[in-house]
Amino acid sequence: MDDPNSAKNKLVYKNKRLKKILAKYKHIHDMQSALIQLSEQASNVAELTLLYPAIHKILEDYLPSSNFYVVLLNQRTEQLELTYFVDEKDHQSVPLAEEHHFNAGLTGYVYRTGQTQLLTKTDILKGQTNNRFKLLGSVCEHWLGVPIFQNKTIIGVMVSQSYEVKQNFSATQIELFEVISLYLSTAIERVKKRELLELEVKYRTFALTQSNEALQKEIQIRKQTLERQQILFKISKLATQTERLKDFYQQIHQILNSITYAENFYICLYDKNSQTLSFPYAVDERITHYKTRPFRQGFTEYVINQRNAQLIDHYKSAQLIESGLVVRTENHSTDLTETSWIGAPLISNDDVIGVIACQSYDKKHYFTEDDVELINFVSQQIANVLQKHLANEALQQSHEKLEKRVAEKTKALQQTNLHLELQIEERKKIELQLYHDAHHDALTGLANRSLFLMQLDKTLQHHLRHPQPGFAVLFIDLDNFKAINDNLGHQVGDQFLIDVARSFGLCIREHDLLARLAGDEFVILLTHLHHPQEAIDVANRIVDIMKEPFCRNGFCIQSGASIGITHSHNNYNDTDAIIRDADTAMYQAKKNGRGQVEFFHPLLRQIDSKNSGLVEIDGTLNTADLSFSTKTIIQNSDGEVKAYLTERIWQHPNLGTIRFSQIEKYLTNSVKLPEIETKILNDILDQVHTDAPILINCNITMLNDGNFELLQQALRSKQAEQQVCLLFSEQAIAKAPNKTLEQLAILKAQGVLLGITDFAHYRCDLNIITRIAFDYIILSAIFSQRVLQQPAQQMQLQGLLAVAQLTKSQVVVSGPAILNYQQLLERHGLTLFCAPAKPEQKQRITEKSDTPLRLLTR
Incomplete structure (x- = not known):
């Protein structure tokens, strides 16, 4: 049996090797994924002010980039100007405090050298002392700057810095940062062109609607008065006739959809005690399900905090995000970004109990202040009705929800356990297949050179500790194999190798190892040998088998085998010497007339070194x-x-x-x-x-x-x-x-x-x-x-x-x-x-x- 420690070391070695391969493919996958995301942002983001946060978000998934900024060259002033800046210690005002700071600072240093710079805190302080650049703001522990090129010309610098000593940048992360910078200039140009196009569309739309605005305004005032009267009547009717909350929500949605754009509409309920937002009703063309979530810094939370109706368009959204009043989540997608949004608080007994909101995507509809006034009016009328319905339905459903939750949790746990078991089983199969493919010959299914050398080294190390019993290595070379390939074709040659491998396997014991090194060269590791003659017996059996013709599909192949043997009694210390001596003995067997068995002797080394058939020794x-x-x-x-x-x-x-x-x-x-x-x-x-x-x-x-x-x-x-x-x-x-x-x-x-x-x-x-x-x-x-x-x-x-x-x-x-x-x-x-x-x-x-x-x- 194999030594348990050796088996453990073998597993450790395999795990390390697999981890190395996985790390390599993960790096390639991360780089590809980052470039795809950058391309998607360049295609979908509405304007440049949103492009840089999107790039920042992409980078945060792959490397330390909580502190990130972009500096671009102003073609008119030929000065480096800040385009995007996020830092956990310094605010945007710090980099702008000194005029033309970027030209003389670390960023300017990267711009002048045109090379990626990775500096530690010690390097930064030393550079300031040597007057290579100036410092402004807090000194970071690790600073990474990469030049941004456009047609081989530097147009700016992209920087990420870390204030944590242990949060350094690895070589793969630096490479990813450099690749992002190469494609950044192209993304900027694409967004600029699309931004100009969108502005042109808005301008023309505005020109067409301007002429009708005066006429529509008077009509709108009259319609508004009539609609509000109808809304009051409908809401009063809902308060007395509707018993189920779901029906109530649907009716509210229908009312709003009849007076304004409400294709995307949701009702949010705010639980002040648990600080959570739930969405009992939502209809949206892109978001299929609104999940209960913690109270954060979204548009809904902004309405709750302000306690009044809000109209948020693209520009106000950017302002709120920039000021920090609204924060996008890390998993927020640009595909889900609304172009116009209105929301009004539901206030009952002077407490905000929720929000109703409408939103539009892809500029399908722009809400106006009239819409804000209307939704605010509706929210005031339905808040009290909603509060009553919520209290009644909560009491009725409390018991049902408890039972349902227990059942759902139990089912989810069972599914999770089953999924985990399947994943473990699948991973075991994959690991076994990877190991087999890496250590076996694809044609014959025998062990390959890697597995043979690994097993030989293991056997040698065991032999050095426990010399008895011994082992032997047989180096086998098929005779006339090249002629078989040339005359009958490689397909026949391959089948011949498969048959030969099967025949060799019948000549050895279960614990012996047969491997194919390359072409027509095979090796056998014989273990638990008490006498060298046992190895010679195996070799003679192989020679006898190879003397018999191999017949298949109407033709017969006559070959042979020349075998070199070396035994552990030669006091080996490394596997290279074992393979070399067995190979030398095999070549001597060929020189002796092929189809022979030659046992290695130290004299053969002298023969091999002079590359001649006979060497005369005087004595x-x-x-x-x-x-x-x-x-x-x-x-x-x-x-x-x-x-x-x-x-x-x-x-x-x-x-x-x-x-x-x-x-x-x-x-x-x-x-x-x-x-x-x-x-x-x-x-x-x-x-x-x-x-x-x-x-x-x-x-x-x-x-x-x-x-x-x-x-x-x-x-x-x-x-x-x-x-x-x-x-x-x-x-x-x-x-x-x-x-x-x-x-x-x-x-x-x-x-x-x-x-x-x-x-x-x-x-x-x-x-x-x-x-x-x-x-x-x-x-x-x-x-x-x-x-x-x-x-x-x-x-x-x-x-x-x-x-x-x-x-x-x-x-x-x-x-x-x-x-x-x-x-x-x-x-x-x-x-x-x-x-x-x-x-x-x-x-x-x-x-x-x-x-x-x-x-x-x-």
Whole structure:
């Protein structure tokens, strides 16, 4: 199982990475949204005095801009003049106190340099001391100024400042501020043109209506008198006939609509105790629902405060906003801005209980003072009637509202919980999909380079803390893949890669990791390895699979695989070295003829660095370079020594430690291996003196004609003094011809003990040990581990022990020298174990000649 801390770190890393991606897209989204809002304001705002507050409102959503002002160049006076100013500490009068202040101040400094300036309080005070600019008003903690360009010419400066030390401007906020300034000049021009057009329309409308004003005035006076009489009659009738407030509101609306423009009409009730405004009746062409809201600083509140009817047009609205008597909310949209508005208070018992109001959009209707007088008259008549209806209906509906509110709150809570659960589930799905897409190959569905390196680094760090068991990396390159793509097309090549990936997956265990690096390059991370041979077994299975043709849709593809392997025993400290060495071994496998498996050796680094097929290394096989160590074969029950097992080692100055069983691949043809084998055998027998048998690994080639006589002479010279057992590998015996088996029978007849080593590494072939009566059978460490894990292997062991009993062979276990491990195997009938070599048992092999040897690596 994975380390919980590692899993946690992995999640933290993923979360950080996701947050970084989300921050990036949020910045892009914010910039796009701000530009869209600016474009909408430039298209919809009625005049410049409303454009700057709208821009200010946009900026407040994305960066600290509570203190904001705009300065533009006056083309006539060529001076910088204040166009818009909002500051929490200074009023507009402060910047205007000094003549031409902006030319010499911070704003003028930005205008002169033509560059964005982000200054702290320290920078500002230092600039004043150095006479770069003058200061006026309160000194802020952070000051951001951006030039405004029009056709590459600076026409002004846009500034935002903060009085909070921690409220600084980030790089993304500065970028957004600069982008807004680039489009500001265009927005100003668009609003100016539209403002002129609207003024022209108003002027022509005024000219057309002016001529009829005198005539209409007299008619209006007469109609007004008649209408007021009718209104009094209708209101009196409503007071006696209407029982429901909703019907009363509708009747009031009809009365007003019959005498003035009331397409957009609402009745507001004011609760003085809770300081809230409710809207029991409202009809509006743009606002679908009027919600109860707190008492703020809108037009309705202004009427309540003034206690008399008000007519508010575009210009008076701007004045009220500028003076602070009316404040627009942050979410107020220009689409909902009325062009003409009238409202009158509902006063009962000297208390304002509400407001009735009418409004028009897009200049459809302009209310006059006559309309104000009329709505004020109506409000006085209906206030008392409304108060009575409210009292009665409030009493009737109090109980119903309470029950309804409880039901609504319960339902809303259930819907909120359901919505939250759906959001959480959806987010989990999105996160899982994002992680999978970022760490897997789109074609094969395998892990990609990123995920593989992440897992490899995790495995390496765990290995550095807990060296056992080990791990290995297989670097796989498909043979002739380019020819497949060129001849059959990329579509066939892609399908071939998918099939290959599926086949590779069948060759590994569940906890191993298969990944596609790029093109036709694959890598495999094998973990929980107790022996490097396990990695070679997996590689050989892949090579065998790739030898078989891949057939699909009527055609067959013949390819292959060249595999490089590196194992954790190379003392790695970083993943780059692991990938590099596995890749180097893979290229060596290709050079060896493709379809090969090459295990990495440090010598390959020299080959790779010189980029050549063969590198010759000069050296002499000195006495100091050869050594051997002994392992004791003991009886597990009492620790009695039953035999000694020798291991020959070649300590090469360049290649490092090489087992003598592998020396042949590093020697040139000029070196006579049989003579070396014979000499080393003599040296071992000269230096090791014991009554117990000595088990010595021997190359099968020593049984060939010409070499066999040398081997017999060496054995005859020491046979009286020592009991010698020659060990041959299982693979060599399995492939040995009949002639070789006859030579073994001769040695057996001469009293030489025989043994087979690394038995059952590939398969437990009992036929091999029945061909020759071996005295010792040394089991493969891999087979011993499988016996403890797989019931089928236990049955094979029982068969092996039965044959060994018939042939009087002694079965020896090799593997970790762990007491529990040995005791578990002893339960299955295995009692002889190889003990570790002792330091004092390591011997140097004496050399009687200094014949120089030329070594050649492959």
